Structure formats: structure tokens, C-alpha cells
Amino acid sequence: MTELLYLNDTYLFQAQANIVEISNDEFGDYVVLDQTIFYPQGGGQPADNGSINADNFSFKVSHVVLTPESEVRHYGESSGDLVEGEVNLNVDESRRVHNAKLHSAGHLLDCAVAELGLKIKPTKGFHFPVGTYVEYEGVLENGNQYKGPLEVIINRMVEDDIPIVVKDLDSKEAEKEGIKAPEGKSARFVEFEGHVGCGCGGTHIDSSKGLGRIVIRKLKSKKGNTKISYALEDYPI
Numbered sequence: 597m598t599e600l601l602y603l604n605d606t607y608l609f610q611a612q613a614n615i616v617e618i619s620n621d622e623f624g625d626y627v628v629l630d631q632t633i634f635y636p637q638g639g640g641q642p643a644d645n646g647s648i649n650a651d652n653f654s655f656k657v658s659h660v661v662l663t664p665e666s667e668v669r670h671y672g673e674s675s676g677d678l679v680e681g682e683v684n685l686n687v688d689e690s691r692r693v694h695n696a697k698l699h700s701a702g703h704l705l706d707c708a709v710a711e712l713g714l715k716i717k718p719t720k721g722f723h724f725p726v727g728t729y730v731e732y733e734g735v736l737e738n739g740n741q742y743k744g745p746l747e748v749i750i751n752r753m754v755e756d757d758i759p760i761v762v763k764d765l766d767s768k769e770a771e772k773e774g775i776k777a778p779e780g781k782s783a784r785f786v787e788f789e790g791h792v793g794c795g796c797g798g799t800h801i802d803s804s805k806g807l808g809r810i811v812i813r814k815l816k817s818k819k820g821n822t823k824i825s826y827a828l829e830d831y832p833i
């Protein structure tokens with residue numbers, strides 16, 4: 597089991613760790629660390645990139661996966677012979693911050709949807725830099741009529757500089773929020789303070805103002821679901 601340092605600090609881009617396993621599978625060579633700052637792809641958020649370095653090698657990390665056994669596998673290529681032991685970790689800062697902003701904006705979109713009174717429920721997010729959206733259960737007739745009002749509300753929320761709050765809920769508290777805590781563990785619950793929240797294991801920025809202006813691109817309902825696409829003005833596609 598790998599300790600997930602990125603859960604506590606989105607802006608921790610360097611750290612030390614120990615390589616505890618070097619192996620390979622159908623996806624390539626990978627290393628497992630005792631603790632990591634690398635976000636593994638999941639919850640609609642892409643994996644971090646970066647490098648794992650020691651005196652005699654540099655391992656370029658191109659993909660990161662969290663296994664069902666809570667082990668994080670860092671995939672990539674090494675120059676020099678990999679050995680177990682202490683290493684320095686470096687996460688690509690600009691990629692991490694971009695991903696954290698896109699992901700956090702998805703949470704803020706949920707808040708804006710609720711504020712506008714739309715009767716749709718968030719089910720999944722896709723927070724990659726191109727084609728970013730949140731999908732909701734429920735259909736909206738002529739959904740694009742809400743594009744303008746949503747954009748006004750979400751950008752007002754950006755200007756209000758609302759802090760993001762991360763809470764660890766026990767199983768009873770989690771149940772009240774409609775989520776399930778993993779067996780014997782707490783559930784991580786994320787919300788913009790005073791607004792709707794959800795269970796989430798992603799990386800987030802500190803407060804809404806850091807997102808910059810958000811563009812609501814389109815609302816499209818299909819097969820009982822509605823996709824709301826958005827983009828960050830600071831990151832032209």
C-alpha cells in the first residue's frame with residue numbers, strides 16, 4: 597500500500613520516497629514507492645508526469661495507476677539501472693496545476709447547477725484538457741438556454757473566492773452525504789464551502805478565484821443524461 601501524499605497537498609511537487617518494488621507488466625516497466633506525490637489517473641483526472649531520481653538513474657514517469665490493492669504503479673523509462681532505496685520525486689508542476697484547476701472547476705460547476713435549480717445529478721467527470729465536461733443524470737429540454745445563466749453564476753462564484761474544504765467522514769457521516777466509506781476507512785468529501793459537495797480522491801486548488809474565468813461551452817442531453825462542457829479561459833484549447 598502506497599501512502600498518497602498528493603491527497604494532503606496539491607502543491608507538493610518535490611518529495612523523497614523509497615522504491616520498494618521494481619517490476620513490469622503488460623503496460624511496461626514500473627516502480628512502486630512507499631509514498632508518492634504522483635496522482636494516478638482516475639476520477640476523470642489525468643495522471644501526473646515527472647521523474648524519479650537517484651544518483652545512478654533517472655526514471656521518467658509517463659503514466660501512473662492505482663491498483664485495487666492501493667498500490668501506486670509509476671510507469672515509464674529509466675536511464676541508468678534502477679535500484680531499490682531512497683529517491684527524489686519531481687512532479688511536472690504546470691501539468692498538475694492545470695489538471696487540479698480543471699477538476700476543481702468541475703466541482704464548482706456542480707455548485708452552479710444546484711444554484712440555478714437544475715434538477716440533474718452529477719454522475720461523472722472528464723477533466724482532461726480537451727473536451728472537459730461533467731455528466732449529469734437527467735435531461736434538460738433545450739439545455740443550451742442555461743448556458744448564459746450558468747456562466748454568470750459560476751463566474752460570480754469564482755469572484756467570491758470560495759474556499760475548497762476537504763473532510764474525512766466516518767461511515768455514518770458519509771452515509772448522510774450519500775456516499776460510502778471504504779471498509780474500515782474514512783471517506784474523503786470535497787466541497788466549495790457552503791455549497792454542494794461529493795466524495796472525491798482528486799487534487800484541488802485552494803479556492804475558486806484561482807480558477808480564473810470559466811466558459812460554459814454547451815449543454816447536451818442524450819439517453820437520460822446531460823453533459824455540460826466547460827473550459828478555463830486561462831488555458832485556451
Ligand SMILES: [Zn+2]
Binds near residue numbers: 700703786
Ligand atoms: Zn475532486
